[in-house]
Amino acid sequence: MLSDLLIANLDNALRTLTGLQAGSDRPYPGEEVPDTLLRPWERQQAGRMMRVNHAGEVMAQALYTGQAAGTADPELKTQLEHARTEEEDHLRWCQTRLRELNSRPSLLAPLWYGAGWGMGFLAARQGRGTNLGLVVAVENQVEEHLNSHLESLPMDDERSRAVVAQMRDDEVGHAATAESLGAEKLPMPVRMAMGVFSKVLTRGALWI
Template identity: 30%
Template sequence: MRPKKNPSKRRRALPGDLTLQQQVERMIRVDQAGEYGARRIYEGQLAVLGKSPSGPLIRHMYEQELNHLKTFDDMVVERRVRPTALQPVWHVAGFLLGAGTALLGEKAAMACTVAVEEAIDEHYSAQASALEGDAEEAELKATIEKFREEELEHRDTGLEEGAEEAPAYPVLSAAIKGGSRLAIWLSERI
């Protein structure tokens, strides 16, 4: 008679699988890169829309992103995690995305926020699930979950501000989400 498998046990590691430590380093690296990119997106939006009626709202979300970035910047240093080599790319791309969508109007800027935050929601949810039950990383998991809630607030704000009324919203949203997912994948690895 075969012994029953314990579903709560993780599968055995295969050659090439990342250790938990390597997974956590990837999480911190990509989260720091993502928050840096978010900072740059909001800086681009503020450069165009800072004095518009949506300026204070964008500034509020920007300030939350600065807090997220500082948290992950500190983790990079404390845990000696190598940051992504792509930060110069995200510096330019984030600002251009923010300014470019803002030039299309306030609703397009909000559509950008919604699309990015939906991609981040998926990303942070997967990270929190991966850390489930890991007592050593309970603080990291709590941070990710807290920031995920704030990112969802940004998404909801964007929707309330008419993101779905932006010109070509489905195309704009799909392109930004796809770009965000690609940036996540690349930043984990490079």
């Protein structure tokens, strides 16, 4: 029913934007890793980087929610919702790390959410292959971005690295599953537009 769908979508948006996501019960990957990052300016830098990752995870919630809303295929919907639950863990972990580093989420989060939901819904309306194709394109982009953070996070920040590495491994899994279910390659102009958007997000959330 349309009203159920609307409520479920609003529920995800509100939970994502207020930090009340459910997720699974997977533990925080940084739990066992001592927080040895001491210099204040490095903590600030790591905080900014984790804010970018948090914004990316807000976007992931929006994309998967829009993608699930836009498909009538029950198997695909279940698959998208399963990945979204793992992304909720990512969001929770980024939030924890942000708090530890005395940082905060991006003030533009509602904007990232709106853009992501719209993009996900539009892709879903193009059919199963495009819907899954968006998963692959996004997850590949995120994997590359997280790998760059594993390199460029302050040297001593093994605790953030533990979080980022687990997220990266999950993103690789999401892309592989989407490939195996029949993802189609998105057209070049769409992939280019996504590249531009990801630059806007990674630069924007670094500061705002």
